[in-house]
Amino acid sequence: MKSVGLLGAAILLLPTVAGAQQAAQISEATETCLGCHELLHPGIVAGWRGSRHAQYTPVEGRAREPLTRRVSSDTIPEAWTGVVVGCAECHTLRADRHADSFDHNGAAVHLVVSPADCATCHATEARQFTGNLMAHAHSNLVDNALYQDLAQQLVGPPVWKDGELTFSPPTDAAQAQACLYCHGTRLSVTGVEQRETDLGEMRFPVIDGWPNQGTGRVNLDGSLGCCSACHTRHGFAIEVARQPYTCKQCHVGPDVPVFKVYSASKHGNIFSSQKHAWDFTAVPWAVGEDFEAPTCAACHVSLLVDPGGAVVSERTHQMNDRLAKRIFGLIYSHAHPQRPETHRIRNRDGLSLPAALDGTPAAEFLITEQEQRERRARMQRICLTCHDAGWVDGHFARYEAAHEETNAATRTCTQILQGIWSDGYATGPGAGGSPFDEAVEQIWMDVWLFHANSIRFAAAMAGGGDYAVFANGVYELAASAKELRDWYALRRRLGAVLPRE
Numbered sequence: 001m002k003s004v005g006l007l008g009a010a011i012l013l014l015p016t017v018a019g020a021q022q023a024a025q026i027s028e029a030t031e032t033c034l035g036c037h038e039l040l041h042p043g044i045v046a047g048w049r050g051s052r053h054a055q056y057t058p059v060e061g062r063a064r065e066p067l068t069r070r071v072s073s074d075t076i077p078e079a080w081t082g083v084v085v086g087c088a089e090c091h092t093l094r095a096d097r098h099a100d101s102f103d104h105n106g107a108a109v110h111l112v113v114s115p116a117d118c119a120t121c122h123a124t125e126a127r128q129f130t131g132n133l134m135a136h137a138h139s140n141l142v143d144n145a146l147y148q149d150l151a152q153q154l155v156g157p158p159v160w161k162d163g164e165l166t167f168s169p170p171t172d173a174a175q176a177q178a179c180l181y182c183h184g185t186r187l188s189v190t191g192v193e194q195r196e197t198d199l200g201e202m203r204f205p206v207i208d209g210w211p212n213q214g215t216g217r218v219n220l221d222g223s224l225g226c227c228s229a230c231h232t233r234h235g236f237a238i239e240v241a242r243q244p245y246t247c248k249q250c251h252v253g254p255d256v257p258v259f260k261v262y263s264a265s266k267h268g269n270i271f272s273s274q275k276h277a278w279d280f281t282a283v284p285w286a287v288g289e290d291f292e293a294p295t296c297a298a299c300h301v302s303l304l305v306d307p308g309g310a311v312v313s314e315r316t317h318q319m320n321d322r323l324a325k326r327i328f329g330l331i332y333s334h335a336h337p338q339r340p341e342t343h344r345i346r347n348r349d350g351l352s353l354p355a356a357l358d359g360t361p362a363a364e365f366l367i368t369e370q371e372q373r374e375r376r377a378r379m380q381r382i383c384l385t386c387h388d389a390g391w392v393d394g395h396f397a398r399y400e401a402a403h404e405e406t407n408a409a410t411r412t413c414t415q416i417l418q419g420i421w422s423d424g425y426a427t428g429p430g431a432g433g434s435p436f437d438e439a440v441e442q443i444w445m446d447v448w449l450f451h452a453n454s455i456r457f458a459a460a461m462a463g464g465g466d467y468a469v470f471a472n473g474v475y476e477l478a479a480s481a482k483e484l485r486d487w488y489a490l491r492r493r494l495g496a497v498l499p500r501e
């Protein structure tokens with residue numbers, strides 16, 4: 001083995017390394033951890049023993065040919081060339097960068113292994129993930145005053161005092177249980193505690209915001225995100241990440257009914273009845289050979305090849321490089337944002353929203369038409385491995401129409417609400433009020449947050465049927481529009497006979 005001392009750092013340049021021939025073994029440091037944790041946490045240890053981390057060294061991983069390579073970093077710390085990736089390799093990595101590092105039976109251990117730790121061996125995935133909205137899901141919510149207002153009106157406890165209903169600021173616990181469950185908490189070390197364990201007294205850091213696996217978690221080394229949102233520990237199995245249930249955890253509500261749409265779609269039907277015969281561990285994933293209908297991963301993440309081995313799509317942890325449009329209405333759907341930090345977007349009125357209330361997009365923050373075409377083509381290459389061009393074109397034409405129609409409906413309902421605001425029957429942002437704190441405003445929210453979204457998600461992911469019609473679809477959108485109209489009409493008639501407050 002040849003170490004490259006000239007670089008000054010204890011790093012090996014992998015192409016020159018012959019370590020791949022060495023027998024994989026467990027490091028001494030990890031043997032020490034296992035000595036106690038095998039008894040304490042048989043579940044954790046069994047998960048790890050069954051994982052690829054327990055079987056292959058980083059050097060073996062790096063030496064594989066590109067399409068089957070899981071270790072994407074070009075350089076790997078020298079200490080591990082002959083050892084598999086054990087407890088100590090992950091939980092003592094970059095110890096000085098983690099606020100939760102603590103002296104644990106002679107090693108500087110940290111609990112929260114972060115994406116920046118994983119990047120030691122999986123640099124490409126970690127870098128790509130920083131370009132994904134998911135990595136910024138915490139700050140996209142918490143650093144946007146409008147969304148914080150929304151969260152407060154929904155999560156803050158309602159208080160009835162002197163004939164007024166107000167919503168108090170939500171507690172940390174309530175936020176961690178609500179929005180930040182999916183969007184991610186901000187972790188911080190608040191002290192040290194002495195714990196009575198099965199093996200005597202030990203000291204551990206106290207971590208505020210823990211546990212949490214939201215995709216935009218702010219970690220104790222300052223990094224953003226949580227790889228275990230999809231790669232559940234300690235198996236970190238690709239098989240889990242490729243199943244739609246993994247995404248269901250967060251993409252299932254009436255605001256984002258993706259899993260429901262998928263389950264009801266033909267793709268989901270075929271997955272449900274045939275998945276036992278598919279190979280969820282093959283890398284790369286061969287369309288037609290390993291599976292016959294797409295899961296979420298196949299359309300959004302996976303490295304796909306045809307049975308001849310030709311690449312159909314590169315693996316992407318950025319995931320939006322296959323997305324032309326943003327479906328989720330804020331309050332309108334729009335071209336995808338250029339940058340994943342949506343809290344930096346400003347619309348024409350200076351609000352942190354990708355469109356103005358009349359639908360005019362904040363175009364300078366959104367991708368161009370050319371970029372949209374490239375991303376759409378990347379997605380369509382996947383469809384075309386199983387469908388004819390006419391089928392795919394027809395599908396996307398209807399999907400584009402769904403954007404236009406739902407945005408027009410949102411505009412109509414917003415015009416009614418603006419009338420209500422300007423006549424003073426509710427207090428809108430123009431008069432210094434919250435757009436989310438009155439019952440009539442919640443009817444308006446249903447229109448874009450539930451109904452318009454549901455129709456677009458159904459159109460995008462081929463699950464037309466109920467989620468576009470009776471289950472939060474056009475039926476309920478029409479009902480909400482009529483309710484807004486009637487509410488306004490009634491107030492106007494009452495306004496003529498009753499004195500204003």
Ligand code: HEC
Nearest residue numbers: 029032033036087088091105107109110111197199204205
């Ligand atoms: C002498 C026994 C012993 C050894 C050796 C040991 N641990 Fe632990 N470890 C414990 C005990 C006991 C706990 C607490 C379990 C509990 O409270 O449920 C613990 C907890 C932990 C935690 C959770 C910390 C927290 O804040 O909750 C991590 C992570 C951990 N150990 C990792 C390691 C790693 C990595 C190694 C090897 C470098 C290691 N341990 C070696 C006994 C040990």
Ligand code: HEC
Nearest residue numbers: 033037044045048053085086087090112113213226228233
């Ligand atoms: C590939 C890196 C990796 C390896 C190897 C690894 N861990 Fe972890 N461990 C993690 C991550 C990531 C988390 C959870 C952090 C999160 O939620 O994002 C974690 C969490 C834990 C926890 C807290 C779990 C809980 O539910 O309270 C303990 C304890 C722990 N690990 C011990 C171990 C032990 C013991 C081993 C060896 C058998 C080990 N880890 C191997 C990455 C690793």
Ligand code: HEC
Nearest residue numbers: 052056057058061070085117118120121227231236237238
């Ligand atoms: C010290 C290097 C190292 C670190 C740190 C590391 N891994 Fe790995 N990882 C590996 C190796 C080696 C393999 C197996 C490579 C192979 O089989 O070719 C692997 C494989 C994987 C796989 C593929 C599993 C499968 O079933 O195909 C995933 C997913 C993964 N790692 C995620 C993570 C995550 C998430 C973290 C951080 C919590 C992490 N790894 C930290 C080296 C590392």
Ligand code: HEC
Nearest residue numbers: 133140147150151154178179181182249250251256328342
């Ligand atoms: C069950 C998981 C989950 C919970 C809980 C959750 N969200 Fe989300 N949120 C999502 C998902 C998934 C998306 C992305 C939707 C998409 O792009 O299709 C999202 C996106 C958003 C966005 C868009 C952010 C942007 O600018 O990119 C806002 C705003 C938002 N959520 C607000 C909230 C608020 C407020 C709460 C709490 C009242 C909340 N969410 C609770 C899963 C969740």
Ligand code: HEC
Nearest residue numbers: 132133134137140182183214215229247249250296319320
């Ligand atoms: C722990 C919750 C969680 C899990 C699990 C999860 N997501 Fe997400 N996802 C989110 C949130 C939250 C957002 C929106 C963040 C924002 O808008 O700021 C999001 C956004 C996305 C986006 C838009 C990314 C972009 O940059 O435009 C895609 C695509 C996506 N998720 C796909 C998936 C897939 C596929 C899976 C399963 C393999 C999955 N998600 C699992 C919470 C989750």
Ligand code: HEC
Nearest residue numbers: 070115118122125126129227230238241297301302303315
């Ligand atoms: C939103 C879900 C999601 C998150 C979060 C996520 N991944 Fe993945 N990851 C996947 C999916 C799905 C695949 C399978 C891709 C494929 O089929 O080619 C995958 C594949 C991988 C692989 C290749 C596995 C193999 O066997 O070839 C590695 C390595 C990996 N991820 C590392 C990471 C790291 C490191 C992070 C955190 C920075 C991370 N992932 C975060 C969904 C996710």
Ligand code: HEC
Nearest residue numbers: 244247251259262294295296299323324325326327328460
């Ligand atoms: C047949 C392929 C396919 C499958 C399967 C699929 N999607 Fe999609 N997905 C799409 C298409 C197409 C779009 C819209 C792309 C565009 O606008 O250019 C999309 C959009 C999205 C978005 C972006 C939403 C937004 O607000 O912009 C998310 C998040 C998402 N899908 C998650 C998932 C999840 C989670 C699953 C599994 C439950 C899934 N998808 C299954 C093709 C698929």
Ligand code: HEC
Nearest residue numbers: 265266267287291292293294379382383385386392395462
């Ligand atoms: C791995 C193969 C595969 C891929 C990839 C794939 N599909 Fe499909 N799709 C199928 C199969 C099989 C059916 C069921 C056809 C039937 O019912 O006879 C289907 C059905 C459909 C349907 C009919 C849904 C219904 O309920 O009527 C639509 C629309 C569709 N796909 C669109 C797409 C789009 C768009 C993409 C790419 C974003 C895509 N598919 C990618 C295999 C695939």
